[in-house]
Amino acid sequence: MEDDEACNTSLRLGLGSGDHVSRKEETRGDYDDEEEMREEKPLVCLDLMFPTEGAVNVDHKADRSLPFGKFDGDDDYPNMENDSDIHRSKDGRRKKLRLSKDQSFFLEDCFKLHSTLSPAQKQAIAGQLNLKPRQVEVWFQNKRARTKLKQTEVDCEFLKKCCANLRDENRRLKRELEELRSLKVGSSPPPYIQLPKAATLRMCPSCEKIVKAREGKNAVVFDAVGRRNKKLQSGFDGTI
DNA sequence: GACATTTGCGCCTTTACCTCA
């Protein structure tokens, strides 16, 4: 990978040295809730995600006046001439980087706009946060993985609900069927019970069971299916 | 045009470090 490739992309970077809040050496876990975290979020212009012509040229290597100087003057991360400087300490042990909360916020905001990065975007963000492009790339990879995992959990919950709904519906339909069968056992139904006309019974295409259908023009709408869908929709907020 | 190789990138799994209860 070409970490040191020149980045000549024109970008508008809205985060000047005066736009940030003071950075404390805290981990994200130190916040009581999300709201508190967002309050300290730096003002960020994410136009860098969509470079436009005529914007200001930014020399990322020269721009080190940003608040994310985690590595400036930090003996643990001397100059980062190559990747091994980032990941290994002097005794050869792997060093664990903790991104500052400002860096995390910025990356989160970028991720909201785009979950993948072009090389130029990666370079720009790396320059903005004073990180190596490889670190930005890894963060986005891990973020995608975390997002996918979360989404899978949400999907799983949704499918569990669907399953429960369908089980209930299945039980109800079975009861209904039993009732109909018990009524049919006699030679002829009592006059006060009106069985549905044969023409109104249809085979449900999804469950392949006989259900009562509404009579309609050019359409056969299955009550059972309709009720089921309605149930599912009512218990579903539209996001999976 | 077909093919092999190279390159870049994303995803997945694993490792190792760090923090916290």
Place this chain on the structure above:
DNA sequence: GGTGAGGTAAAGGCGCAAATG
């Protein structure tokens, strides 16, 4: 202070697609 769990940065491997010869 020791320990295990959880979170996460990073490494390594694999597959795929585009570029190149």
